[in-house]
Amino acid sequence: MSSFCFISINGPLIVLTLVANVFFVFCLMTHKMQRVKEPLKTLLGSVVSSTIFYLFCVTSMYCVTIWVKSLVVLWTFDYVVLFGVLVNMTSYVWLMFYYYIMIVPSQRALIRWVKKNIKSVIYVMLFGDRLLFLGNAAYEITNILDTPYSNGTGLALQAIQIVELSILNGYILLCLCVMMFSSFATAHYLSKHMKSLAASDGSLFNPRLRSQIRVTITGILQGVLYLLFGLWYTANVLCMYLPPCVTLGFYIRYTATTLYISITTLNLWVGQTLFRERAVHVWKAVKKHVCTGKEDLRPAEDTLTTAATIQSTGVDTDG
Structure with a gap:
């Protein structure tokens, strides 16, 4: 892939994704969001911050490597970028796990214990993620920066790798x-729940159920995306380390990764009522300001109610 093609594809994706995630940061820092129960806010913040980290690193890498023609610099950036991507992937995993624990009732002792201690469980998993990925990045970067080894040392390091x-x-x-x-x-639980509501003439259109269905659908789509990207990543790694040691170019790899990150951002916006409601409110405020010349950035009475709902339930429940 040429540099022009890389910029043509990745440039717009990076700009749009960055703008969306900066907006998400704004949403997470508003007064209403201060009442969102942990660990939901931490999980959302982890997905958003790792996305911004990835976008910043890819942009920096491209700018630096234009002037510095060094494989050492390129590979060092590569492992830093990989750290951000892996954190983003697993943060979304634990976000969906959190929703599963909070939505699906269970009588199993283990699930009940996890639900009772969900905050600690999520924090431990997020910390473990970062420790593992940071250790991987540090080890690989150290290998790149170190001087060549003797045959014996090289074989030992290869085994460790x-x-x-x-x-x-x-x-x-x-x-x-x-x-x-x-x-x-x-x-599966929501499907049974909807059938039960239909049989008892209950409402299938209440905001809580609609929001849970939306979160679940985006979670399934993200799982399929995770599977495809994970298989692609694993195949790429195997091709790099197994004979005949074939690897895709950096531009192709980062284009695929940027596409994954961008779709993840779209999924996050669709699945999270918090972000959608704030976007609608900002759009209405801007439209009103443009049309009338009057600015009113105060939250509307009938919007941004999700944060208060999450405070009581811990789950994004509004539609």
Whole structure:
């Protein structure tokens, strides 16, 4: 892929995705969002911050490598970017796991314990993610920056690298299983719940149910996207380290990754009522200001109610 094609495809995606995520940051920092229960706010913040981190690193890498023609610099940036991508992937996994725990009732002792201690469980998983991915990035960057090794040392490091890659890819596979289980288990429960409501003449259009269905659908779509991107990433890694050591160009890899990040951002906007309601409110305020010349940025009475709902339930429930 040429530099022109890379800029033509990634430039608009990066700009649009960055604008969307800066808007998400604005939403997360508003007064209404201060009442959102943890760990939901931390999970949303993790997805958004890792996206911004990735976009910043990719843009910086492209700008730096225009002037610095060094494979060492390029590979160092590559592993820093990979850290941001992996954090983004697993943060969305634990977001869907959180929704599964909060939406689906269960009498199993383990699930009840997890629900009771959901905040601690999520924090531990997020910390473990970052520790694993940071260790991987630090190890790979150290190998790049160090001087060449003797044959014996090189073989030992190669063995360590194989173990490290096995652990990393095994964890990515585990997260995929958690993602798919959480999404489909939630979908199965909501399907039964809707049939029960229909049989009892209950409302199928209440805001809470609509929001839960929307979150579940976007979770399933994100799981499919995670699967496709995870398979592509694993195949790329295997091609790099197994004979004949073939690898895709950096531009192709980052284009695929940017596309994944952009779709994830779109999924987050569709699935989270918090962001959609704020976007609608801002649009109405801007439209009113343009049409009448009067600015009114105060939240409308009939919008931005989701934060208060989440405060009591811990789940994005409004439609």
